[in-house]
Amino acid sequence: MRILENFLDRTGHSKTYFPLLVPEDLFGKESRHLRGFENQVYWVTKAGKRKLSRRLVIRPTSETAMYEMFSLWIRSHTDLPIKIYQTVSVFRYETESTKPLMREREMWPFNEAHTAHATTKEAEEQIKIGIQIYKKLFRKLALPYLLVQMPEWELFPGAINAFEFYTLMPDGKVLETGSVNNLGQAFSRVFDIKFEKADGSHDYAYQTCYGQSERLLASIVAVHGDDHGLVLPTSIAPVHVVIVPILYADASEIVTDYAKSIERTLKKRRFTVTLDLREETPGEKFHYWEKLGVPIRLEIGLKEVDNKTVTMVRRDTLLKQIVSLENLAEEVKVMLKEINQNLWRRATNSLRQRVTLASNLTQAIKQIKEGSAIIQAFWCGDEKCRYQAEEKTNTKTIGFSVNQKEKNNEKCLICNKKARKHICLAKSY
Amino acid sequence: MRILENFLDRTGHSKTYFPLLVPEDLFGKESRHLRGFENQVYWVTKAGKRKLSRRLVIRPTSETAMYEMFSLWIRSHTDLPIKIYQTVSVFRYETESTKPLMREREMWPFNEAHTAHATTKEAEEQIKIGIQIYKKLFRKLALPYLLVQMPEWELFPGAINAFEFYTLMPDGKVLETGSVNNLGQAFSRVFDIKFEKADGSHDYAYQTCYGQSERLLASIVAVHGDDHGLVLPTSIAPVHVVIVPILYADASEIVTDYAKSIERTLKKRRFTVTLDLREETPGEKFHYWEKLGVPIRLEIGLKEVDNKTVTMVRRDTLLKQIVSLENLAEEVKVMLKEINQNLWRRATNSLRQRVTLASNLTQAIKQIKEGSAIIQAFWCGDEKCRYQAEEKTNTKTIGFSVNQKEKNNEKCLICNKKARKHICLAKSY
Numbered sequence: 001m002r003i004l005e006n007f008l009d010r011t012g013h014s015k016t017y018f019p020l021l022v023p024e025d026l027f028g029k030e031s032r033h034l035r036g037f038e039n040q041v042y043w044v045t046k047a048g049k050r051k052l053s054r055r056l057v058i059r060p061t062s063e064t065a066m067y068e069m070f071s072l073w074i075r076s077h078t079d080l081p082i083k084i085y086q087t088v089s090v091f092r093y094e095t096e097s098t099k100p101l102m103r104e105r106e107m108w109p110f111n112e113a114h115t116a117h118a119t120t121k122e123a124e125e126q127i128k129i130g131i132q133i134y135k136k137l138f139r140k141l142a143l144p145y146l147l148v149q150m151p152e153w154e155l156f157p158g159a160i161n162a163f164e165f166y167t168l169m170p171d172g173k174v175l176e177t178g179s180v181n182n183l184g185q186a187f188s189r190v191f192d193i194k195f196e197k198a199d200g201s202h203d204y205a206y207q208t209c210y211g212q213s214e215r216l217l218a219s220i221v222a223v224h225g226d227d228h229g230l231v232l233p234t235s236i237a238p239v240h241v242v243i244v245p246i247l248y249a250d251a252s253e254i255v256t257d258y259a260k261s262i263e264r265t266l267k268k269r270r271f272t273v274t275l276d277l278r279e280e281t282p283g284e285k286f287h288y289w290e291k292l293g294v295p296i297r298l299e300i301g302l303k304e305v306d307n308k309t310v311t312m313v314r315r316d317t318l319l320k321q322i323v324s325l326e327n328l329a330e331e332v333k334v335m336l337k338e339i340n341q342n343l344w345r346r347a348t349n350s351l352r353q354r355v356t357l358a359s360n361l362t363q364a365i366k367q368i369k370e371g372s373a374i375i376q377a378f379w380c381g382d383e384k385c386r387y388q389a390e391e392k393t394n395t396k397t398i399g400f401s402v403n404q405k406e407k408n409n410e411k412c413l414i415c416n417k418k419a420r421k422h423i424c425l426a427k428s429y
Numbered sequence: 430m431r432i433l434e435n436f437l438d439r440t441g442h443s444k445t446y447f448p449l450l451v452p453e454d455l456f457g458k459e460s461r462h463l464r465g466f467e468n469q470v471y472w473v474t475k476a477g478k479r480k481l482s483r484r485l486v487i488r489p490t491s492e493t494a495m496y497e498m499f500s501l502w503i504r505s506h507t508d509l510p511i512k513i514y515q516t517v518s519v520f521r522y523e524t525e526s527t528k529p530l531m532r533e534r535e536m537w538p539f540n541e542a543h544t545a546h547a548t549t550k551e552a553e554e555q556i557k558i559g560i561q562i563y564k565k566l567f568r569k570l571a572l573p574y575l576l577v578q579m580p581e582w583e584l585f586p587g588a589i590n591a592f593e594f595y596t597l598m599p600d601g602k603v604l605e606t607g608s609v610n611n612l613g614q615a616f617s618r619v620f621d622i623k624f625e626k627a628d629g630s631h632d633y634a635y636q637t638c639y640g641q642s643e644r645l646l647a648s649i650v651a652v653h654g655d656d657h658g659l660v661l662p663t664s665i666a667p668v669h670v671v672i673v674p675i676l677y678a679d680a681s682e683i684v685t686d687y688a689k690s691i692e693r694t695l696k697k698r699r700f701t702v703t704l705d706l707r708e709e710t711p712g713e714k715f716h717y718w719e720k721l722g723v724p725i726r727l728e729i730g731l732k733e734v735d736n737k738t739v740t741m742v743r744r745d746t747l748l749k750q751i752v753s754l755e756n757l758a759e760e761v762k763v764m765l766k767e768i769n770q771n772l773w774r775r776a777t778n779s780l781r782q783r784v785t786l787a788s789n790l791t792q793a794i795k796q797i798k799e800g801s802a803i804i805q806a807f808w809c810g811d812e813k814c815r816y817q818a819e820e821k822t823n824t825k826t827i828g829f830s831v832n833q834k835e836k837n838n839e840k841c842l843i844c845n846k847k848a849r850k851h852i853c854l855a856k857s858y
Contacts, residue, residue: 002431014667017537019535020449020518020520020535021471021535038477039477039478041476041477042450042473042475042476042485043473043474043475043476044471044472044473044474045472045473045474045475046471046474047470047471047472047522048467048468048469048470048524049468058449058473078707078708089446089449091449091450093476093477106448106449106450108446238443278507280507
């Protein structure tokens with residue numbers, strides 16, 4: 001989340017914090033919002049030994065707390081734009097079964113950015129910026145994604161549009177990992193976020209919001225991990241390099257000293273390094289650090305001391321190579337970069353292989369059977385055709401492809417009539 | 430808090446996150462802990478439309494959630510030490526009046542570090558490290574402090590000792606801003622945090638914890654601020670430099686271009702810069718940015734354009750100086766450092782002036798009358814003497830001086846008998 005926060009800082013968003021507990025009356029201000037959550041919120045009814053006269057909701061999201069403040073902050077067009085974010089936890093009393101990092105009662109970390117603008121055009125520009133920020137974030141995490149426009153039937157009432165990032169899990173289901181919403185004036189009308197324009201007339205603010213959560217972590221675990229455990233992208237690995245000395249009774253001191261000098265060298269170059277001197281076998285240590293996904297392991301035994309070399313093992317491929325001591329810091333630097341690139345390539349390839357284009361239903365069904373996870377197809381816009389496509393392929397429409405070209409001669413995969421949309425069908429969590 | 434988190438990361442603490450909601454039975458495990466908070470916690474009793482069968486407490490602190498996990502994680506001496514931290518919000522249903530950034534129902538941000546060790550000696554070493562981290566943090570924020578050892582009558586039952594950092598507020602009261610606690614085995618016995626030693630015998634872990642909160646912000650506001658508003662130390666100022674162009678109808682373009690080129694130059698050097706092009710008078714802009722505490726203001730008019738200079742105003746002293754364009758980036762760098770140093774000096778001097786040594790009660794009373802805020806004096810250890818000293822000076826004993834020398838010929842300020850402790854008396858929040 002620090003990577004994301006840095007991106008947000010650099011693009012003019014201010015870090016904020018809004019209260020966790022929202023009074024019942026404020027929470028109910030946007031009635032559709034309330035109804036959407038009323039079966040899912042936690043209620044605080046008691047404090048100390050007293051019963052509270054005004055019950056408090058633990059935030060399922062922060063719109064109600066934030067937008068109440070927006071209506072106080074925003075008076076004039078000169079108060080706009082406002083761009084803020086916070087990293088917090090949010091709460092949903094999930095009654096279905098929960099899944100670690102994917103569906104939890106306390107979702108943490110949850111990063112939500114909220115902006116308000118004087119014109120709809122500016123809000124649209126902000127949506128592009130939000131998408132750009134998330135694209136950079138996914139790239140940094142070596143996580144390929146499918147970006148789609150949300151179907152209008154899933155939009156919040158009154159919102160203009162929304163974009164969703166999906167990651168593909170190894171089981172073939174897609175996971176919604178980040179959304180960017182153009183809220184239009186849906187909330188500003190309810191919360192009375194009104195401003196005076198330069199010409200003296202009044203308008204409601206145009207709002208956007210975009211959010212990221214721990215599902216990014218779920219994606220990293222599932223997409224990059226292997227049978228040995230986690231495989232962490234360099235950008236988030238808390239430890240870049242682990243050094244495992246291979247000690248022999250009669251030479252343990254020489255090897256330990258050599259390992260310590262390497263630890264010092266790498267720390268000086270600002271890598272995070274752990275020298276594992278615990279009383280366990282090298283094999284146990286290898287296993288332990290592989291499980292934790294540390295990108296690079298350095299093995300050091302007597303042979304390495306004698307030759308002034310180090311054996312370097314990369315976590316993504318588990319391949320070994322001998323590196324001379326002289327070049328070590330440079331080689332580590334290059335390898336960390338190479339690991340991130342390789343993770344990106346590998347995951348991008350496996351995503352591509354599982355996205356297929358179908359021009360009719362028979363093709364779509366065949367592709368699903370052959371392991372395709374995401375079917376892209378043309379659709380006429382008729383609900384009946386969509387339901388049939390979803391039912392026969394046992395998927396849902398997760399959205400429309402973005403940057404669609406003009407649809408001239410394209411035909412609906414079901415009825416063969418003129419297509420209006422390019423849809424993405426997939427099983428989702 | 431990012432500064433503190435970086436210090437903690439670099440000293441081997443892992444970032445964690447523990448749940449906000451703690452089940453009632455777990456919370457009550459340490460009965461003294463529960464009793465300490467029972468009038469102050471928020472209770473979640475309902476979720477969605479259901480009544481919960483097991484009520485949940487919103488954490489007033491995280492010991493109960495964390496230490497339950499410690500007892501599962503820790504089996505052997507090789508699992509130790511554990512050093513973790515989290516930055517969260519904690520909740521107390523304060524029934525006295527609340528004060529912004531000082532006493533709030535939701536305290537945010539709250540950073541708490543918790544460690545567990547195999548020996549009491551190691552825990553003592555960790556206490557020193559914790560104190561060092563906080564000292565560095567205060568230095569970075571240009572906040573001088575008084576560090577004292579907490580009186581034994583204020584310790585958590587079973588704890589070994591604790592150290593408190595106090596900052597001095599302008600009204601002469603001290604604010605508790607950070608504490609470092611050697612918990613001994615007080616919690617590990619209750620939560621059964623037991624481990625096997627190398628020799629096969631068992632022991633309970635030795636624990637420490639240290640915490641920081643938004644009170645740091647309260648201290649920064651109160652200690653550094655002046656009649657114009659905030660004065661932010663360079664280390665936490667979100668904006669280092671604001672550029673205010675002074676525009677004349679016939680030359681506004683030249684001045685704006687010059688201001689923009691300066692903005693670019695400084696941004697390239699990694700300063701955070703804001704160019705204020707709003708339609709307001711220069712005076713209004715000066716006032717606005719002074720209130721927000723931005724360390725450096727650059728004023729740019731036609732004269733500056735002609736002379737290739739900039740007028741630089743520092744926020745801490747409001748003094749102006751003319752700087753040539755050529756040296757600007759370097760001068761900004763030097764000035765940012767100088768501002769932090771000056772804030773530290775200024776605040777240290779004003780703290781020193783208000784700490785006085787009293788050898789008897791008459792002196793102490795006189796010093797308080799003359800504006801002393803913290804009285805240091807020798808004390809025999811008799812409760813009666815302490816109560817009398819506190820009552821007559823209208824203060825409380827906030828703690829004992831650390832690094833006390835041998836007390837040989839020192840006498841109690843009340844009874845004149847042999848002194849055992851060097852105490853600090855002050856009014857506190």
